[in-house]
Amino acid sequence: MRVLVLGAGFGGLELSTRLSEQLGDDVEVVLIDRADGFVFGFSKLDVMFGRTTGEAVQHSYRDLLKPGVTFVQSTIRSIDPEARRVETDAGSFDGDVLVVALGADLHPDATPGLLEAGHEFYTVPGAFSGREVLERFDGGQVVVGVTSTPFKCPPAPSETALLVHDLLTRRGLRDRSQISLVMPLGRPIPPSPEASAALLEAFAERGIDWHPERIVRSLDPGRRVAVLADGDEMPFDLFLGVPVHRAPQVVQDSGLCVDGWIPVDELTLETAYADVYAVGDVTSIGTPKAGVYAERQAAVVAERIIARHRETTASSTYDGQGTCYLEFGNDRVARVEVTFRNGQAPVGEFQAPSDRLVEDKADFGSSRVRRWFGREWSNY
Numbered sequence: 311m312r313v314l315v316l317g318a319g320f321g322g323l324e325l326s327t328r329l330s331e332q333l334g335d336d337v338e339v340v341l342i343d344r345a346d347g348f349v350f351g352f353s354k355l356d357v358m359f360g361r362t363t364g365e366a367v368q369h370s371y372r373d374l375l376k377p378g379v380t381f382v383q384s385t386i387r388s389i390d391p392e393a394r395r396v397e398t399d400a401g402s403f404d405g406d407v408l409v410v411a412l413g414a415d416l417h418p419d420a421t422p423g424l425l426e427a428g429h430e431f432y433t434v435p436g437a438f439s440g441r442e443v444l445e446r447f448d449g450g451q452v453v454v455g456v457t458s459t460p461f462k463c464p465p466a467p468s469e470t471a472l473l474v475h476d477l478l479t480r481r482g483l484r485d486r487s488q489i490s491l492v493m494p495l496g497r498p499i500p501p502s503p504e505a506s507a508a509l510l511e512a513f514a515e516r517g518i519d520w521h522p523e524r525i526v527r528s529l530d531p532g533r534r535v536a537v538l539a540d541g542d543e544m545p546f547d548l549f550l551g552v553p554v555h556r557a558p559q560v561v562q563d564s565g566l567c568v569d570g571w572i573p574v575d576e577l578t579l580e581t582a583y584a585d586v587y588a589v590g591d592v593t594s595i596g597t598p599k600a601g602v603y604a605e606r607q608a609a610v611v612a613e614r615i616i617a618r619h620r621e622t623t624a625s626s627t628y629d630g631q632g633t634c635y636l637e638f639g640n641d642r643v644a645r646v647e648v649t650f651r652n653g654q655a656p657v658g659e660f661q662a663p664s665d666r667l668v669e670d671k672a673d674f675g676s677s678r679v680r681r682w683f684g685r686e687w688s689n690y
């Protein structure tokens with residue numbers, strides 16, 4: 311059996327690792343990604359806020375040596391879900407099973423003025439160059455703003471506002487700066503009232519202005535104002551933006567999408583096509599666009615593929631659970647666990663910021679790198 315895994319991000323890496331761990335050379339896994347390495351989302355903030363270097367957070371796919379898995383670095387140009395075949399710059403590949411884990415593409419150019427007058431911090435180059443932007447900043451009005459929904463890692467803009475506060479305080483610029491956070495959500499983390507309350511308290515303590523249920527539509531480079539969807543304007547000296555997210559064009563062209571994203575069975579991650587699955591940010595499954603959800607979805611798909619290979623019945627189904635670590639400033643980390651169950655209101659459990667959770671977050675990263683890349687790594 312050959313399994314084609316499109317995308318070596320959180321979902322694709324977890325899936326390939328599980329297949330290799332359990333089936334080894336019995337199954338041929340072809341893992342395709344255009345990038346030469348993986349970067350955790352949280353590492354983007356670590357680099358932007360000067361805790362580490364861009365080089366230290368790159369996990370090269372060269373280190374991905376797993377029985378049964380062949381990594382192909384190439385851009386996927388077309389996907390035929392009916393035939394389970396893809397065309398890439400390195401030729402065409404087909405599989406008995408196809409798993410789409412291509413994530414969400416980011417489009418800073420879709421927000422007028424963002425590239426000219428603001429700075430997006432969600433792509434790898436955007437986050438890495440954000441470090442110099444912050445180093446050069448001399449104080450003034452900082453706006454952290456979201457430009458569309460859905461967006462990855464809903465807590466990340468709140469974390470960014472708190473980390474900007476710390477950085478400006480350290481540099482002696484906080485007294486002559488204002489920090490505003492513009493979010494389309496009613497609360498910082500809607501499924502967890504406790505986490506939201508703790509974040510709102512942290513914003514209030516630090517004098518960070520919170521603007522809920524609002525979204526930035528454009529920036530006016532001449533007047534240096536952010537224009538919100540309701541027409542209000544916010545002046546800025548530094549705009550840190552979350553850009554527009556879309557399913558990659560190759561996915562949109564494949565016929566797999568409905569309303570921009572791939573619909574999947576909420577329990578099995580199957581698409582409308584036989585033996586074609588999709589996991590993670592590229593889907594419209596209803597859990598947040600975050601690595602921990604992609605990873606858990608991949609585990610379910612792995613089990614189904616393993617059962618198919620062994621000609622048994624797969625018992626596990628997706629449970630909608632995910633645990634996120636939140637940078638709370640002052641070098642502390644909090645933890646929120648949120649479960650989205652079919653048709654029921656999400657349930658969230660919150661652990662307050664602590665030093666212990668800083669270590670838990672580091673373990674979260676290093677355990678993934680050990681399993682996925684077979685080497686030791688620490689994010690601090």
Ligand SMILES: Cc1cc2nc3c(=O)[nH]c(=O)nc-3n(C[C@H](O)[C@H](O)[C@H](O)COP(=O)(O)OP(=O)(O)OC[C@H]3O[C@@H](n4cnc5c(N)ncnc54)[C@H](O)[C@@H]3O)c2cc1C
Nearest residue numbers: 317319320321344351386412413463590591599600601602
């Ligand atoms: C600032 C920030 C902080 C974050 N913090 C966290 C966090 O603390 N915890 C958490 O769980 N999540 C976090 N996230 C979100 C997380 O990074 C994503 O949700 C997660 O990576 C999604 O996994 P995925 O497998 O669906 O897609 P991805 O990990 O995005 O992987 C998709 C892969 O597909 C490849 N690809 C796309 N198109 C093509 C093509 N045409 N040809 C070949 N390859 C292609 C890409 O190169 C990429 O490697 C954060 C994100 C950001 C931006």
